[in-house]
Amino acid sequence: MKKTEYISIKPVAEQLSEEVLSLHAQLLNTIEQSVIATDLGGIVIYWNRFAEQIYGWSAEEAIGRNVGKLIMPKTSIRQADEIMTQLRQDKSWTGELTVQRKDGTTFPAQITNSPIYDKQTLIGIIGLSNDITERKLMEKALRVSESRYRSLLENANDIIYSHDLQGNYVAVNSAAEKVTGYSREELKEMNIAQLVVPEHHELVKQIIERKLCDPTPTVHELDIITKDGRRRTLEVNPRVSSIEGQPLVIEGVARDVTERKHLEEVRHTWAERLEAAREGERRRLSLQLHDEVVQQLAVASIKLQQLEKRLVKLLPEENAVFADLVMTEELLHRNQQSLRQMAYVLHSGVLEQFGLAEAFRKFTKDIDTLLLKQSTAISLDLSPDFPRLESAIENGIYRTVQEAINNALKHARAKLISLSLGIKDDLALVIIRDDGCGFDLKKIESSGIGVASMYERAEIIGAKLNITSQKGKGTTVTLEAPLKQCGRKAQAVRH
Helix, strand or coil, X not given: CCCEECCCCHHHCCCCCHHHHHHHHHHHHCCCCEEEEECCCCEEEEECHXXXXXXXXXXXXXXXXXXXXXXXXXXXXXXXHHHHHHHHCXXXXXXXXXXXXXXXXXXXXXXXXXEEEECCEEEEEEEEEXXXXXXXXXXXXXXXXXXXXXXXXHHCCCEEEEEECCCEEEEECXXXXXXXXXXXXXXXXXXXXXXXCHHHHHHHHHHHHXXXXXXXXXXXXXXXXXXXXXXEEEEEEEEEEEECCEXXXXXXXXXXXXXXXXXXXXXXXXXXXXHHHHHHHHHHHHHHHHHHHHHHHHHHHXXXXXXXXXXXXXXXXXXXXHHHHHHHHHHHHHHHHHHHHHHHHHCCHHHHHHCHHHHHHHHHHHCHHHHHHCCCEEEEEECCCCCCECHHHHHHHHHHHHHHHHHHHHHHCCCEEEEEEEEECCEEEEEEEECCCCCCHHHHHHHCHHHHHHHHHHHHCCCEEEEEECCCCCEEEEEEEECCECCCCCCCCCC
């Protein structure tokens, strides 16, 4: 063992000069650590400035007294005696010990004691000590925090996991065992590729690569196969854990959303069926209005004309009856036009036959009269090569646009309404803008049936609907729908 040379203790090293002793004493006083030296009997022969601070005894008070009586509480005397015995046997000692101050209060200290030698002769003990109260409190708080964290980790309903950059699981919580059916030990022997369905292996690889480049939070859906062969869907939120900028593991939280996905699919299926039933009822009412009610009104109009001709022979032309007949004919004609328009609104044959672009042209053309009365202009920007889509998607888009334009006509007091239809990033993009009065979107969304139906139709066809509005600055409705094309081709339209 390397022995500590005695260089600074005047009472037992009178051969050293006063200058050397003074220099070493000054150096020891600059150390932010208690330095205490004793002879072999435990009598203090040196006590630096920091020892005065943490123990409360001045150097004058401490030197010449037994160190054990100065700093050792009764509870630590036995351990202190064992330490002194060890030091006299030419052994150093390092550890934690409870010590006391001059006022009798105790605190934990980190102590290192070493023997002092002069020319191979053991002449004393030197001890370094620090008050570690704050560190002990932090350690205690950390233990409590770790205990709470472990409790949260184990009691969490969601899977909490980590795997290395090659996909080998490092740690999982109890929720992972419940969802996958594998024990914790089994999972730690597995790679993520053994758990995730084969068709999602490439997605897992992309997720890891993306996380190493971009730490932005993301959410993904992955399907796994449990130990008993069941397929489950997990919503995964991964992140990279790094030390000093070096990525080490992928950590994440995964939630079993299988039941939620199933309920969403059931809800979506019923919503599609309901919308199909609604569309069928609209078709039936449209045909009934057009083929029965409108035709009956036409017959009534012809009958009135015949009656007018007969009355001409019986009554003078200035008779008031003729004026009433003319008014009645005009009323019948207006009702015929209104019912035809209503029949078209309920069911657009143009949409079925020619697609969205032509259906929008026909719809806006048929409301020209209403627009002129309101001094409202409408502009169209329709992609000339917009493809035919699945019938349900075309219907959903058409009804949403219909509702948006009707809302603008009824409530916006707009001078201009614009409608655009195009393709962006493999999506059908529809934008309806008006320069009207705008509205409070929160109030409308909570009470407006029309707006609610627009969101409902968008959800049914898997589209994203966004409505922005500001009082005095108009409204913009944006619809992004999937481009699920069908085999139908748009037929030529005769204008």
